[in-house]
Amino acid sequence: MSYRAPVKDMLFLMKELADIDAVAALPGFDDAGYDTAAAVLEECARFNEGVVAPLNWTGDQQPSSFKAGVVTTTPGFKQAFRQFAEGGWQGLQHPVEFGGQGLPKLIGAACGEIVNSANMSFALCPLLTDGAIEAMLTAGTPEQQATFIPKMVDGAWTGTMNLTEPQAGSDLSMVRTRAEPQPDGSYKLFGTKIYITYGEHDMADNIVHLVLARVVGAPEGVKGISLFICPKFTLNADGTPGARNDVHCVSIEHKLGIKASPTAVLAFGAHGGEGLNGEGAVATLLGQENRGLEYMFIMMNAARFGVGMQGVALAERAYQKAVQYARDRVQSRPVDGSVKAAAPIIHHPDVRRMLMTMRAHTEGCRAMAMVAAAAFDAAHAHPDAEVRQQNQAFYEFMVPLVKGLSTEMSQEVASLGVQVHGGMGFIEETGAAQYLRDAKILTIYEGTTAIQANDLVGRKTARDGGQVAKAIAAQIAGTEAALAARSSADCQAMARRLGAGRQAFLDAVDFVAGNTRARPNAVFAGSVPYLMLSGTVMCGWQMARALMVAEDRLAEGRDVEFMKAKIATARFYGDHILNKATALRDSIVDGSEAVTALALEAF
């Protein structure tokens, strides 16, 4: 079955929860209201369903390949990327002055989901390019911006993010790539980067590598890391690609999933000799020396949000496939006797439970991400500084949740997708297994789930004593009161679930804020459960808001089937997912000792 973008749900969330009209009222987003969003999403869906999605399976079967330093992407990718670029999709969220369309992140996030559902391996190239553009917009000189950004926005060149080295993965303070200053103000890079997504490929005329490296003599640790722009082809005076730079692809990895996305080992400064004694890769400094990690974090926040959307995207695709199979596969008589013979498995309550779990997780995480995206837009464009600051704090709290929870849940959803298929799910030809294999990377790159949880505990909770978290909890209490004031059984039940979830969240926030300094092991033993709890409550909150809107629209007789489904899905979220918040709270607050009780030598 081909993929169908969930445009209706996206537009519902944009309008009713993320208030796209308020976003459109912000300076700079004049045309970006509901109608624009609807038109953009329809077109995005048409392109990705028709051109990009059919290449997903091809990519799994015919991964990108490597021969003598050259990477050839999956057949069809190059042409599809050309169409993607010509359609203006790379520039969707980027400033008009650089050739972009300047649309809000709210619309960009939805389009990001669509292209990733269609084909995650393909979508990684634009995702990394977006991150590189973001870093240049933040730290680049006007000349650097004018030289690189328009070419990347129009898809002629693509971008990469070169952080990881063999000894420096989660811990970037261990980066060793060396930058030697040159008399003309440029630098030469020497070192090896591993796992570089689209580090080498044949889809663009140039590849702009953003590279973390250490200037000779710089301080040890994170304070001595700088960020560099290092193009595959150095630029001629007129800005066109010139000589081949001394950055070369040594190999690409053979992987569990996302096989079409080339994951490169890149050698900087190795050309013409053994080891790293080549001429050096010519690079220019981006921003100031020794502030590289700071800039990289800006880029990583964008990329982390993007990876969270990949989680939603993958879950949506796995869900659609499972529903299709559940309608077709005939097996066993339904327990309620509603069909007298063997019936499609969708009749069985347990299959329905699996499908509802998949659906509720996906819709919940999508809603959380959309609301976060709208906050990002307000944080950047709102005229009032205080409102900007509040939205920024909210957005920063949400980024590890969008990344951490959406990607973890995508694995559960993709696994359920295989389960719905029974034995056929385990057989590659069905395609359900590909989603499970592809999903696994999402909890690893752009910072593992543990690294997201560390961010949530350290920077986002302990640092301000839990203030932002508590301010969000106060907003949730408002939603609870609104639910409680309604008479329907769904709202009453959801009010209770949300109340219990909020209390569990507050207990965990107090525990984290109160103990991170004094008892770090106790807090970090529960850091991932704390992330899961926080994210689940945020999703439950959005599902509760959606429930109330859906009741109102239903009462008006609008979109009856859609609204009924939204109500049922929200109620399911409350009764089957949000209710887990209290158990997570217990693990965090009461269960930490058990995590570290076993002596290291006893493992």
Ligand SMILES: Cc1cc2nc3c(=O)[nH]c(=O)nc-3n(C[C@H](O)[C@H](O)[C@H](O)COP(=O)(O)OP(=O)(O)OC[C@H]3O[C@@H](n4cnc5c(N)ncnc54)[C@H](O)[C@@H]3O)c2cc1C
């Ligand atoms: C397919 C693929 C594509 C990638 N693309 C890119 C790319 O484009 N650019 C790039 O620079 N990198 C890229 N990466 C690298 C990726 O970001 C790293 O693999 C990731 O950050 C984890 O680092 P690591 O593999 O060294 O694992 P490690 O850091 O060795 O982690 C191993 C385990 O230890 C845990 N751990 C480590 N430190 C802590 C801690 N402080 N607290 C709790 N737990 C901890 C981790 O959570 C994990 O479970 C890619 C990787 C892959 C596989």
